[in-house]
Amino acid sequence: MPRAKTTYDRLQDTALSLFEEYGYDNVTVEQIASAAGVSHMTFFRHFPTKDSVVVSDPYDPLIAEAVSLQPQYLSALERVRRGLIEVSTAMGDSIDGTTRSRIRIGVSHPKLRAAMWENNGVTEDLLASALIESGESEFEARVVVGACLGAAMAALVDWAEDDSGQSLGVRIKRALDFLGWE
C-alpha cells in the first residue's frame, strides 16, 4: 500500500499543477495552501519561498561526489566533465514526472530561471570545493566549474524545451564535448 502523501508532497504537487494551468504569476501562495488543505503558514514551513517549490535540485551532492571520485591524473575540466556526464547518464530516463515538470516550469519564467541559477551557485560551490580539496587552484576550479555548469544548463534548457526524445544525459555529453579535451 502506498504511503500516504506527506504535506510536503501534497503542496508540491498542488503547486506545480496550478502553475502549469494558470501560470506561476497568477497563482498565490494562499491559493496553493488552501488547495492543498492547509494554511499559508504551513506552506512556508515546508518551503522557504514560493520559488523553491519549483527550484530544488536533489542531484547536487551526487554530482559533487562523482566529480571527486574521478582519477586525479585528469585535468580539472576533464574531471568535472566526466562527473557531470556520469550522473546525468545514470539519472537517464528515471527522472520522474515531478522533476520534469519542475524543470519545464522553471525555464519558462525569468524569475524562476534566476532562482535556478542561484541554486546552481550552490552546486558550483560544492564542485569547486571538491576540486580545490584535490589540489586545484581556486581560480581554475571556479572557472572550470562555471564553464561546465554553464554548458550543462544550456543543455538542460534545450532538453526541457524540445521533445525530440533525446535524453538529458546525451545532451549534456554533447554539450560538454564542445569544451576542451585532454
Add this chain to the structure above:
Amino acid sequence: MPRAKTTYDRLQDTALSLFEEYGYDNVTVEQIASAAGVSHMTFFRHFPTKDSVVVSDPYDPLIAEAVSLQPQYLSALERVRRGLIEVSTAMGDSIDGTTRSRIRIGVSHPKLRAAMWENNGVTEDLLASALIESGESEFEARVVVGACLGAAMAALVDWAEDDSGQSLGVRIKRALDFLGWE
C-alpha cells in the same frame, strides 16, 4: 560646470552607498527614496525593481558586437572567447567607481547574484543569436555561450572579491584559456 545630477543618478548613488553601509537587506526602497529627496514611487519610475539599481549591464551590446565581428573561419567557441577578451580588455581600467561598487555589492548577496545571472541570460541570448545568424547550430551556440559566460562570471566574481590589482581583462583571458583551443 558639471551638469546637475539627474534624479536617476542621485537615486543610484544614494542606494549604493546605503547598501554598502547597512547591507542590501537592511535598506528599504522607502529609505533610499527619502534619502534622495523623492517619494518611493519616483524610485520605481526610474528603476523597475530594487535589484536593478545594482544589477544592470551596459556592456551586453558591445560584447555581442565584438563577437559577431570575429572572423567566420574561427570556431564558435573561439569567436566568443576572443570577443569577450577584446571587450573586457578594452574596458580595462576605465570601469568607473559606480560600476565597481555595483559589482562588488552584486556578488555579495545571493538575491543580487541571482539577478545578475538573470541579466546574464539576456547577454546569453544576444550572443547566441549572433552565432546562430552566422550559421552556427542553435545547440552549439547556446552551449558555447553558456560555458564562456560561466567562466567569465567566475572571473568577474574573483576580480570583485580580490584586490590584488590584476585587471578584469587579464582575469577573463586567463579564465577563457582553460577552455578548448583551436
Add this chain to the structure above:
DNA sequence: GAACTCTATGTTAGTGACTAACATCAACGG
C-alpha cells in the same frame, strides 16, 4: 498672456510574499 500640453513627481490605497509571536491539538512515551 491665457489656455494647453507634457513630463516629472506626489498621494493613496491596494496586493502578495514572507516573518514573528503565540495558540492549539493530536500523538506518543513515561
Add this chain to the structure above:
DNA sequence: CCGTTGATGTTAGTCACTAACATAGAGTTC
C-alpha cells in the same frame, strides 16, 4: 494520565511593487 513534542492555525505585521488619480512647473501655441 500527564507532559512533552511536532505539526499546524491565527493574527498582525513589514516590504516590494502596482494602479489610479492629482498636481505643479516648463515650455508652446494662438
